Amino acid sequence: MQLSLQGKTYVIMGVANKRSIAWGIARALHAAGARLIFTYAGERFENEVKKLVATLEDDTALVLPCDVTKDEEIASCFAQIKEKVGVIHGVAHCIAFANKEHLEGEYMNVDREGFLLAHNISAYSLTAVAKAAKELMTEGGSIVTLTYLGGERVVQNYNVMGVAKASLEASVKYLANDLGKYGIRVNAISAGPIRTLSAKGVGDFNSILKEIEERAPLRRTTTQEEVGDTALFLFSDLSRGVTGEIIHVDSGYHILA
Ligand code: NDP
Numbered sequence: 001m002q003l004s005l006q007g008k009t010y011v012i013m014g015v016a017n018k019r020s021i022a023w024g025i026a027r028a029l030h031a032a033g034a035r036l037i038f039t040y041a042g043e044r045f046e047n048e049v050k051k052l053v054a055t056l057e058d059d060t061a062l063v064l065p066c067d068v069t070k071d072e073e074i075a076s077c078f079a080q081i082k083e084k085v086g087v088i089h090g091v092a093h094c095i096a097f098a099n100k101e102h103l104e105g106e107y108m109n110v111d112r113e114g115f116l117l118a119h120n121i122s123a124y125s126l127t128a129v130a131k132a133a134k135e136l137m138t139e140g141g142s143i144v145t146l147t148y149l150g151g152e153r154v155v156q157n158y159n160v161m162g163v164a165k166a167s168l169e170a171s172v173k174y175l176a177n178d179l180g181k182y183g184i185r186v187n188a189i190s191a192g193p194i195r196t197l198s199a200k201g202v203g204d205f206n207s208i209l210k211e212i213e214e215r216a217p218l219r220r221t222t223t224q225e226e227v228g229d230t231a232l233f234l235f236s237d238l239s240r241g242v243t244g245e246i247i248h249v250d251s252g253y254h255i256l257a
């Protein structure tokens with residue numbers, strides 16, 4: 001059984017720049033010979049994504065808008081993919097958002113609007129995307145999303161995003177159960193802290209990374225490449241018996257008390 005993804009097509013959602021975890025996944029899949037379709041949220045990063053995709057030197061790659069807060073944008077994105085490519089074999093969902101003011105201090109200070117926004121973009125979107133993608137995964141498929149330890153345990157400042165990740169992880173299991181009969185697997189990678197645009201501006205990210213270097217079993221922080229390679233496994237037939245799983249790619253940090 002090989003890790004080649006030659007002849008397969010994957011949708012990568014959530015590249016903002018070259019540090020994005022989604023870009024680490026894209027590079028791993030590209031190296032395995034996959035055809036890639038990229039989606040971005042707003043015009044803010046459209047040029048950045050297009051510039052990065054150009055570096056792959058793959059003229060079959062597509063770049064489409066898909067703001068996951070808009071049902072009509074999800075529908076038109078997957079309709080365009082159907083028209084241009086037909087069948088897809090997987091989706092990498094690397095999307096999360098919460099208001100900055102709700103990512104510090106006490107969790108309970110979140111308001112209704114901020115709670116719903118975080119859950120809308122970071123959790124519900126997986127279900128909406130899975131439903132749209134199912135129609136194009138007629139040869140079976142694999143859906144991979146990204147989560148963090150703060151969805152299982154209380155991590156300071158992660159707050160409403162932790163509650164949204166708990167919902168995302170439960171969604172992975174319910175979707176795996178729904179979609180298994182169509183030969184579609186659904187899994188999450190729980191990544192250790194990686195310096196990306198999302199992590200930027202987060203108070204004391206350096207000390208979080210230092211703690212991982214000192215205490216994690218592997219004594220080093222997680223890289224985009226490590227997450228990319230585990231995603232490659234989850235997208236390939238090597239993982240054909242794995243669904244509804246949350247795989248930690250975090251230097252083993254999650255086993256510590
Ligand atoms: P990035 O900032 O690189 O990526 C976050 C992405 O979310 C951006 O591409 C952004 O798109 C997208 N996004 C936000 N709102 C929307 C929306 N409405 N519709 C579509 N896309 C949207 O950060 P990461 O690579 O770190 O984050 C990717 C995933 O990894 C997230 O789910 C995050 O929670 C998870 N994760 C990250 C960890 C880390 O330490 N970095 C650790 C564990 C999990 P746009 O830029 O176009 O707005």
Ligand code: KAL
Pocket residue numbers: 016096097098099100103147148150155156157158161192193194197198199202208
């Ligand atoms: C405990 C950790 C420290 C950080 C606390 C919260 C992190 C939450 C992640 C969340 C995705 C961040 C945001 O939503 C940031 C947003 O409010 C402002 N940023 C943006 O708008 C940028 C420009 C865009 C690109 O970002 C998004 N998301 O669209 C958690 C650390 C240790 C691990 C991390 C960073 C986990 C994670 O889930 O990302």
